[in-house]
Amino acid sequence: DSGVTQTPKHLITATGQRVTLRCSPRSGDLSVYWYQQSLDQGLQFLIQYYNGEERAKGNILERFSAQQFPDLHSELNLSSLELGDSALYFCASSVASGKGGELFFGEGSRLTVL
Amino acid sequence: GQQLNQSPQSMFIQEGEDVSMNCTSSSIFNTWLWYKQDPGEGPVLLIALYKAGELTSNGRLTAQFGITRKDSFLNISASIPSDVGIYFCAGQLNSNTGKLIFGQGTTLQVKP
Numbered sequence: 383d384s385g386v387t388q389t390p391k392h393l394i395t396a397t398g399q400r401v402t403l404r405c406s407p408r409s410g411d412l413s414v415y416w417y418q419q420s421l422d423q424g425l426q427f428l429i430q431y432y433n434g435e436e437r438a439k440g441n442i443l444e445r446f447s448a449q450q451f452p453d454l455h456s457e458l459n460l461s462s463l464e465l466g467d468s469a470l471y472f473c474a475s476s477v478a479s480g481k482g483g484e485l486f487f488g489e490g491s492r493l494t495v496l
Numbered sequence: 497g498q499q500l501n502q503s504p505q506s507m508f509i510q511e512g513e514d515v516s517m518n519c520t521s522s523s524i525f526n527t528w529l530w531y532k533q534d535p536g537e538g539p540v541l542l543i544a545l546y547k548a549g550e551l552t553s554n555g556r557l558t559a560q561f562g563i564t565r566k567d568s569f570l571n572i573s574a575s576i577p578s579d580v581g582i583y584f585c586a587g588q589l590n591s592n593t594g595k596l597i598f599g600q601g602t603t604l605q606v607k608p
Contacts, residue, residue, distance in 0.1 A: 384538065415594045425539070425584065425598035438593035472538050476594060483529045483588040483596050487538030 386488035394494045400461040407475030414456040420469040502599030517602045518569040519585035527588035528568040
């Protein structure tokens with residue numbers, strides 16, 4: 383158990399819909415990261431927040447947005463969903479920003495878009 | 497975008513054998529890391545390397561940060577069935593962010 387909690391574990395929805403994925407980081411960790419894992423693209427960095435502020439951005443689509451709240455939990459919002467958005471979405475956390483890449487990953491949220 | 501070339505893509509070995517996998521990149525990284533992912537789980541950090549030429553061990557696992565800073569390898573000695581899983585290399589360009597570039601993964605199967 384990494385200490386990172388993600389909900390929901392599984393989500394099935396239709397194209398055009400909007401979903402929110404939730405992440406609670408390890409106790410004491412200030413940084414939260416979102417990664418997408420798909421069969422064709424592998425693990426891709428989406429976005430990072432540090433203590434409530436955006437710190438780094440990857441190839442995150444404009445239809446996707448995220449935020450980190452004062453209690454440090456984070457949400458990833460995916461809108462106007464397309465079939466290609468079906469993937470595993472991982473949240474990870476670390477104490478500091480970057481911390482040498484030593485990230486603790488949650489178990490992921492599996493999104494299926496039909 | 498940046499990519500890491502990880503090989504081999506998959507391995508099927510006998511229990512007790514040694515395993516070697518590697519990653520190469522066209523970019524220079526500040527940090528190289530190796531993660532393992534079990535089915536239904538998120539990646540778990542195995543080894544982190546911070547200096548070119550660094551050789552680090554974690555039990556039966558040994559990894560090295562290439563001198564050119566563009567490559568890394570991971571060795572597993574005397575494999576056991578619980579070594580089964582997907583192994584990912586990852587490179588970090590900027591130590592201030594958690595943006596990691598991941599390899600495509602090496603799927604390891606161990607026959608008892």
